[in-house]
Amino acid sequence: MISVDDYRATVTALLGTAAPTIRPLAECAGLVLSADVPAGVSLPPFDNSAMDGYAVRSVDVVEATAERAVELPVAEDIPAGRTDVPVLLPGTAHRIMTGAPLPTGADSVVMVEHTDGGTERVRIHAPATPGQHVRRTGEDVAQGTVALAKGSVLGPAQLGLAAAVGLDRLTVHAPPRVLVVSTGSELVTPPDELRPGQIYESNSVMLAAAIRALGCPVEIVRSVADDVPQFRAAIEPRLAETDLVVTSGGVSAGAYEVVKDALTGAGVTFAKVAMQPGGPQGCGRWHGVPVVTLPGNPVSVLVSFEAFLRPALLAALGYAETDRRQARARLTESLRSPAGRRQFRRGFYWQAEGQVTGEVGPRGGPGSHLLAAFTQANCLIVLPEEVTEAAAGAEVSVLLL
Numbered sequence: 001m002i003s004v005d006d007y008r009a010t011v012t013a014l015l016g017t018a019a020p021t022i023r024p025l026a027e028c029a030g031l032v033l034s035a036d037v038p039a040g041v042s043l044p045p046f047d048n049s050a051m052d053g054y055a056v057r058s059v060d061v062v063e064a065t066a067e068r069a070v071e072l073p074v075a076e077d078i079p080a081g082r083t084d085v086p087v088l089l090p091g092t093a094h095r096i097m098t099g100a101p102l103p104t105g106a107d108s109v110v111m112v113e114h115t116d117g118g119t120e121r122v123r124i125h126a127p128a129t130p131g132q133h134v135r136r137t138g139e140d141v142a143q144g145t146v147a148l149a150k151g152s153v154l155g156p157a158q159l160g161l162a163a164a165v166g167l168d169r170l171t172v173h174a175p176p177r178v179l180v181v182s183t184g185s186e187l188v189t190p191p192d193e194l195r196p197g198q199i200y201e202s203n204s205v206m207l208a209a210a211i212r213a214l215g216c217p218v219e220i221v222r223s224v225a226d227d228v229p230q231f232r233a234a235i236e237p238r239l240a241e242t243d244l245v246v247t248s249g250g251v252s253a254g255a256y257e258v259v260k261d262a263l264t265g266a267g268v269t270f271a272k273v274a275m276q277p278g279g280p281q282g283c284g285r286w287h288g289v290p291v292v293t294l295p296g297n298p299v300s301v302l303v304s305f306e307a308f309l310r311p312a313l314l315a316a317l318g319y320a321e322t323d324r325r326q327a328r329a330r331l332t333e334s335l336r337s338p339a340g341r342r343q344f345r346r347g348f349y350w351q352a353e354g355q356v357t358g359e360v361g362p363r364g365g366p367g368s369h370l371l372a373a374f375t376q377a378n379c380l381i382v383l384p385e386e387v388t389e390a391a392a393g394a395e396v397s398v399l400l401l
């Protein structure tokens with residue numbers, strides 16, 4: 001048996017790091033920068049007003065108070081978008097709007113609320129200090145510096161900043177195109193009705209959702225019969241447009257293990273991983289394309305995704321952090337775990353206000369077919385290889401989903 005950590009490292013190495021690609025901003029959400037982004041312009045690009053009000057020389061209004069207003073002639077009107085920069089003469093004011101360029105000679109802005117709002121002459125009721133309500137060139141980002149560092153995950157703020165420095169495309173790690181394949185002659189999909197011995201296919205739906213949530217495009221082969229020629233025929237023609245194949249089912253110790261039968265000796269190695277659920281696993285390259293073969297039980301599929309596939313895909317996407325957040329929590333009831341295997345149990349974690357350690361209650365038994373319990377879980381309880389029993393009240397690690 002191979003350890004969970006070693007197998008995770010194997011799958012991560014198999015997927016590697018995705019090559020850089022240039023994408024329009026609108027297609028970059030959730031992806032990771034593969035190169036630094038230099039600021040081609042400063043932010044703000046010019047000194048501008050932070051308020052609607054009047055640009056002044058602060059020395060001209062230093063004495064202004066509510067009782068003794070200072071009155072100045074309004075020499076210019078400067079809306080946002082004015083592209084010439086007027087000169088403010090001593091003893092005058094310019095009406096100015098938020099985001100409009102500060103006139104040369106002005107060193108501060110008096111907000112309109114501290115004036116009578118005049119357009120010919122303005123009465124100013126409050127003093128100004130130098131720099132007041134002025135946004136300085138480059139105070140957010142200086143031209144030529146790194147606006148976004150390589151490795152940044154492109155969320156709304158990062159994409160906004162890229163747009164603000166004038167970019168419309170970015171160099172990111174290309175998300176792998178994933179082909180998800182469900183195997184099993186028992187699998188059917190609506191609108192077909194179940195006949196005795198058949199079940200509705202669900203693994204591809206789960207895997208596609210989990211993988212798409214990481215930003216990878218997914219194609220699905222909803223169900224392939226347990227027949228090697230049919231399996232090959234369903235997948236081989238699609239390999240040219242695929243960066244990763246993820247299969248479920250057909251890898252354990254029985255007969256009719258179609259994935260094992262088709263891929264053994266073709267570049268894929270099958271192994272038992274020291275975990276529960278999800279022991280039987282396989283990975284390798286088929287016609288040069290990385291393949292990860294998961295077992296068939298739905299809970300095993302999702303646990304395998306969490307244990308290997310998610311971290312490996314995140315690493316491929318360029319994420320530095322590939323682990324789920326972990327917490328320590330006290331078990332609400334006792335659990336048993338097989339010796340020598342890391343057990344992942346579905347759990348519900350919560351932390352009462354003021355408490356340092358959270359609590360976690362298992363959801364469902366260890367059976368890897370118990371999918372309904374997973375829908376009530378918000379974490380995986382991790383029982384290490386050496387643990388065979390964890391008592392109620394014992395502290396355990398949980399992976400927060």
Ligand code: AMP
Nearest residue numbers: 182184201202203249250251295296297
């Ligand atoms: P296998 O690993 O192919 O022996 O499958 C193990 C169990 O998972 C069997 O009970 C299968 O019917 C079930 N199973 C396999 N694939 C799927 C699927 N795509 N959707 C739902 N259940 C599945």
Ligand code: MG
Nearest residue numbers: 184249250296
């Ligand atoms: Mg099967």
